[in-house]
């Protein structure tokens with residue numbers, strides 16, 4: 133991929149990702165409501181929420197927390213830019229981890245017990261999904277001989293043919309990353325209130341708005357990983373990939389509405405077992421047939 | 423136009439209610455009434471809330487809780503007193519530990535009488551509260567300098 137397409141990719145991501153992410157969140161809420169037999173909010177509701185949060189009086193526990201939350205947004209956006217510029221998969225995974233750490237540090241810095249439990253659970257969640265994400269990167273390398281996203285999307289083979297197990301494993305941990313039940317331990321968009329609001333308890337007004345928009349940016353490139361499994365040099369593959377992305381998101385909504393929250397032990401055990409059985413075995417098979 | 427009226431998030435606190443009004447408040451979230459179609463979310467966090475729904479009267483034990491929740495909510499905020507207990511003390515008014523309605527502790531914007539207040543009446547009260555919320559938001563724009571100065575003084 134040359135410089136021009138990289139720049140177009142970054143610009144499109146910067147402008148379109150929040151719009152698409154917000155819209156996706158709105159559709160999510162609408163579908164969830166319909167699944168529960170309710171009418172549901174307007175599709176543009178997440179944007180109303182976002183602008184409302186900007187209008188509220190700013191209350192912060194301490195100034196440093198806003199700094200960390202801002203860093204969270206910036207590193208999420210940088211991660212997405214690397215992704216849509218066709219950058220290195222490993223670099224993307226590491227900046228994503230760094231971004232998540234900033235959110236955890238922001239929650240810790242508020243000293244609120246609820247936010248701290250939320251932050252601890254967020255760390256546990258990261259422990260849960262991180263192995264699978266790394267296995268995914270290795271899988272792409274074994275198939276394409278490169279960690280570069282620009283090489284993966286232009287390769288002659290479709291990664292899903294060689295990585296079905298890793299794909300399923302990734303969809304599994306996507307539930308954690310998208311903060312859906314049963315693994316929305318650290319914070320959630322629903323009224324589970326045993327932690328008040330977990331990670332985001334102490335963030336209000338503009339700070340909360342920054343977190344919302346960061347999540348929209350994040351969700352878009354998380355679906356981008358799903359896209360990678362299907363995109364290749366064939367002309368029709370991007371269409372298939374986008375359809376699979378939407379289907380995956382629908383599946384996550386379905387799971388979200390069908391499960392209650394589980395304990396963190398189950399979250400870690402389940403995601404590690406999935407990473408080992410689906411992910412690692414897939415890697416082994418790939419290693420022996422190649 | 424103010425977005426506050428399009429996305430009012432609610433925090434619900436049970437004072438010394440008999441639970442009758444609480445059940446009616448929660449009934450508003452069910453598929454039957456579904457307040458989420460107005461963008462209303464029931465949040466457990468005062469820092470995210472715009473509307474404070476209180477059921478039941480204030481007594482010696484919860485007076486500080488009510489005050490704290492109110493103080494933690496960022497402006498603009500609206501208080502809706504649900505049920506006759508929250509409005510005036512109602513049937514519990516004569517009790518030795520009851521102070522009376524919510525307005526004996528914090529300013530109340532909308533009163534929803536009834537024992538128990540019906541979900542329709544509660545939704546009506548919240549929608550009335552939205553009007554007050556919009557007014558408060560407009561008032562914030564007119565004199566933004568005053569609170570900022572106060573903040574600076576605190577820091578100094």
Ligand code: SF4
Nearest residue numbers: 442505506507537538
């Ligand atoms: S108004 Fe009636 S139903 Fe509501 S809390 Fe008081 S006694 Fe219970």
